[in-house]
Amino acid sequence: MTEQPVPQTFDELLDTSGLNCPLPLLKTKQALNKLSGGQLLKVIATDAGSWRDIQVFVNNSVHDLVAADDTNDVYSYWIRKGI
Template identity: 35%
Template sequence: MSEKYKKETEENFDEYIDCTGLYCPAPIYETKKKIDTMEKGRILKITADDPGSGPDIRSWARMTGNELVKAEKNKNIFTFYIRKTG
């Protein structure tokens, strides 16, 4: 992984929401609520442990025109970085 990519996704995010313990549809709702307050180009970091959040967040980003910069899973925690573009 290039240092620029690592910095952009892991160290350089503008807002963060912790959706661990929340289940569908709460992670999507919280993501939308937060991203609606952000300026275009800003990056939102989201953590969640709902197994459905993986496909749900990916689909939501695609449907809303926001960029899913990175998605990863570590044990039972999903981490997403979404750039507001839509």
């Protein structure tokens, strides 16, 4: 399921494959803290709980979930850091 067209470029890649909840969300927060406002973070996860967790986190933050994709139990997110 893709919410938006998937961006082909991004500023930072975070691969949390193999990590279980809550680590994908925690590492996503840490990676966003290192970026400048407006930069795009791509997150890859294999934990099904990340589908809910990351979307709820972004909805309650200044960040923007540009796109999300769930293909073959690999979850990908493109998050633009808020300013």
